[in-house]
Amino acid sequence: MPTVTVNGEDKQASQPQRNLLSYLRYDLGLTGTKYGCGEGLCGACTVMVDDQPIKSCMSTVGSVAGGSITTIEGLAMAGGLHPVQRAFVEESAMQCGYCIPGFIMAAVGLLSRQTSPSQDVIREALSGNVCRCGAYVRIQRAVERAARETTE
Amino acid sequence: MTSEGLTIIGSIAPGFPVSESGYGARAYGNTQPGLPSARWLLVRPDGNVTAFAGKVEYGQNIRTGFAVEVADELRVPLEQVGVVLGDTESTPWDMGTFGSQSTARVGLQLRKAAATAREALLELAAGRLDVFTQDLVVSDGRIASKADPNRSVSYGELIAGEMLEREINDEVPLTQIGDFQAMGSSVLRMDAEARVTGRAIYAQDVLLPGMLFARILRPPAFGQQLADADTSVAEQMPGVMAVAKEGDLIAVLAEDDESGDRALATIEATWTGERAGTHLDIPQLLMDTKRDPISVQAAGDVEEGLRAAEHVLEGTYYVPHVAHIPLEPRAAVAQWEGDRLTVWAGTQRPFGLRSELATHFRVPEENVRVIAPEIGGAFGTKSWYPAGLEAARLARFAGRPVRVAYSRQEDTTEGTFRPAALIEIKSGFRSDGRITAWEFKAYHTGPFPFIAQRGSETPYDIDNVAVTVYSASSLVRVGSYRSLGGAVNHFARESHIDEIASVLALDPVEFRLRNLSHPRFRRVLETAADAFDWQAGPAPSRRGAGVAIGADVGSFVGTCLELRVEGREVKVQRVITALDSGLTVNPEGAKNQVEGSTIMGLGTALYEAVEVRNGVVVNASLTRYQLPRINNTPLIEVLLVGDPETPSTGAGEPGIVTVAPAIANGVFDATGQRLRELPLQRHLVR
Numbered sequence: 001m002p003t004v005t006v007n008g009e010d011k012q013a014s015q016p017q018r019n020l021l022s023y024l025r026y027d028l029g030l031t032g033t034k035y036g037c038g039e040g041l042c043g044a045c046t047v048m049v050d051d052q053p054i055k056s057c058m059s060t061v062g063s064v065a066g067g068s069i070t071t072i073e074g075l076a077m078a079g080g081l082h083p084v085q086r087a088f089v090e091e092s093a094m095q096c097g098y099c100i101p102g103f104i105m106a107a108v109g110l111l112s113r114q115t116s117p118s119q120d121v122i123r124e125a126l127s128g129n130v131c132r133c134g135a136y137v138r139i140q141r142a143v144e145r146a147a148r149e150t151t152e
Numbered sequence: 153m154t155s156e157g158l159t160i161i162g163s164i165a166p167g168f169p170v171s172e173s174g175y176g177a178r179a180y181g182n183t184q185p186g187l188p189s190a191r192w193l194l195v196r197p198d199g200n201v202t203a204f205a206g207k208v209e210y211g212q213n214i215r216t217g218f219a220v221e222v223a224d225e226l227r228v229p230l231e232q233v234g235v236v237l238g239d240t241e242s243t244p245w246d247m248g249t250f251g252s253q254s255t256a257r258v259g260l261q262l263r264k265a266a267a268t269a270r271e272a273l274l275e276l277a278a279g280r281l282d283v284f285t286q287d288l289v290v291s292d293g294r295i296a297s298k299a300d301p302n303r304s305v306s307y308g309e310l311i312a313g314e315m316l317e318r319e320i321n322d323e324v325p326l327t328q329i330g331d332f333q334a335m336g337s338s339v340l341r342m343d344a345e346a347r348v349t350g351r352a353i354y355a356q357d358v359l360l361p362g363m364l365f366a367r368i369l370r371p372p373a374f375g376q377q378l379a380d381a382d383t384s385v386a387e388q389m390p391g392v393m394a395v396a397k398e399g400d401l402i403a404v405l406a407e408d409d410e411s412g413d414r415a416l417a418t419i420e421a422t423w424t425g426e427r428a429g430t431h432l433d434i435p436q437l438l439m440d441t442k443r444d445p446i447s448v449q450a451a452g453d454v455e456e457g458l459r460a461a462e463h464v465l466e467g468t469y470y471v472p473h474v475a476h477i478p479l480e481p482r483a484a485v486a487q488w489e490g491d492r493l494t495v496w497a498g499t500q501r502p503f504g505l506r507s508e509l510a511t512h513f514r515v516p517e518e519n520v521r522v523i524a525p526e527i528g529g530a531f532g533t534k535s536w537y538p539a540g541l542e543a544a545r546l547a548r549f550a551g552r553p554v555r556v557a558y559s560r561q562e563d564t565t566e567g568t569f570r571p572a573a574l575i576e577i578k579s580g581f582r583s584d585g586r587i588t589a590w591e592f593k594a595y596h597t598g599p600f601p602f603i604a605q606r607g608s609e610t611p612y613d614i615d616n617v618a619v620t621v622y623s624a625s626s627l628v629r630v631g632s633y634r635s636l637g638g639a640v641n642h643f644a645r646e647s648h649i650d651e652i653a654s655v656l657a658l659d660p661v662e663f664r665l666r667n668l669s670h671p672r673f674r675r676v677l678e679t680a681a682d683a684f685d686w687q688a689g690p691a692p693s694r695r696g697a698g699v700a701i702g703a704d705v706g707s708f709v710g711t712c713l714e715l716r717v718e719g720r721e722v723k724v725q726r727v728i729t730a731l732d733s734g735l736t737v738n739p740e741g742a743k744n745q746v747e748g749s750t751i752m753g754l755g756t757a758l759y760e761a762v763e764v765r766n767g768v769v770v771n772a773s774l775t776r777y778q779l780p781r782i783n784n785t786p787l788i789e790v791l792l793v794g795d796p797e798t799p800s801t802g803a804g805e806p807g808i809v810t811v812a813p814a815i816a817n818g819v820f821d822a823t824g825q826r827l828r829e830l831p832l833q834r835h836l837v838r
Contacts, residue, residue: 018410076349089344092340097347098479099528132752
């Protein structure tokens, strides 16, 4: 039986073929990770697996066995919001908010690889995520702010 | 529903501006509300305040907007205001959240409710402190004597242990602009933290104990009917509780989502009816089936105006169907308790859905509760919400709570599309730049003239005008989209205006101003052109600059933008839009809406189009339907030029109407190619 760590807790997953997004949402009740397209093209289902952002709708539990998964629910730290979450609040980088957990996870992944990404690098790294409300200008500003505030 | 504290009740009328024959009634057959009056506000003994509104939140940020208005009128800190939205059990009846009515009407009603509460609390304080009301001052939820600030009492102390009720005073003095604290300044949205932590609950996230996951059998093409379905394999699949066969509704009910998906795939169904129609037929379909003309604007005599002209120009414009693709596909969860039904649904019309459900199940409306949680995008299409009734029918069948959650592709094909439209314009004008005649005929697919009508009027000073809109048959289900037909009609009109300017070798901004006396139109155009640093001259200048003006839901917009054309790709680089929506309650909120409208308009201008082959939408999923992404987002600057003394009008929709024509005009300026059909990238010749 595969074991995964989700937000720091060890979990047994009885079905290795279980879709990872479905597992997180419906078996563990972690509904902050969203279903948007089921094809890996909107990024609403992005989670971190061992510090790499992945599209959970395109994965199975078995494929991440032994890995450490962080979802949006596990991002906030004891001291409060993660700097990327805080930056999204401060820049009002959202409208309906449905895509935002996915954008935040993708941004966290980017900033863990690169502390001061250029505007173009941010745009490229987030181009796998869709915000249909079109809050892109603000999302860009939020990621720039988060990068600034974490390097300061 | 009287509670401890001070309850403010009032008419529900502001929520439905035109009840019997207006927009909502014609669009969706809304019933009249059962009760003429409802609770709008509750001041609680602990000093906290709750506002109630039947509107729903799908990203417009009305929750914060309403809270700001209430906080300012009641003179309480924003943190003490809560807002309950879209719950048929606790909020005032509402026709639906569309047409940019939330701030304009419900926001104003909440301001009056809060001001009424403030006046009532002042009266109570006058008695308690033995001071005349005019000698009292209110701030931070406390009322104090002006002469002796130590003589004071808090709202909570005034109403503790009481159950007071007051009716909204329509004439109550509202707070003056100079005294606004939060209103008109940019406050952070109150629901932001829930959204960034994953705590915000959408219909897709409602999971009840014992709930079944439903997957519904759908026809492969529009208009096909089920002849027969063999569900025997599905019924035996692991994880399947049952296959419901309720007339036309066939659904797998499973213990988890994937068991439902797998079982659905095994159902062998036969369908009757032709798989007919492709999107290429739509322009001809429009011409063949156009009907029910409505004269929207008529003045003078167009024939006379054409005779008085030195030039006559004709143009035909075409806009295909586009899909809304809200990122959250429709979902609903239904639960029966005896003959009482609760449905969670991300609908724009919770009260309309309640009526539908009560009618279908023949139960009184009081037995049905519809709760609209957070909604993951709507843009008009979530007024159509069949998932609610589907979930309720299946839950009754199963005797357990049932969740119906659409897949992306299902949400697109079972949803609605923006009508396609063909628009014919004939204009007459003189060499001095005066337009003498304007004939505008718009044929929009579908039976909704209110969609076709929107934004079809010309704002220019023309003596001889005939604007007529028509309904027509449609291959696909159509419905409301941001600005209804506004963005479509504006594309045709503002493109044609540029064509006239080009014939006359006049600068497109200058040409518009010569024919435009309305001060609010002039202001948005001049503001946008100044901020853009518009270089006057006739197009094509090869710079790729485009301009358009427009109006929607009582607001005015002017847009200037610049773009580059690289091969068959149009790269929009910078967009400046000036918006006049009167008094702006939350400037950041309004700007965010205009930015979003710009992005949405950009997709429809450049690449979005619904493709139909043999009655099937072939690009219903994201593999084939391109959406704007962050890496093709231009710089966007929004200038708010509304006069605070002018009542608030909508900000969620107007920003889209100028985008497609400004881009088409920019493409002409860059290349000399006049493209009269959207999406532009499909028609650009390199």
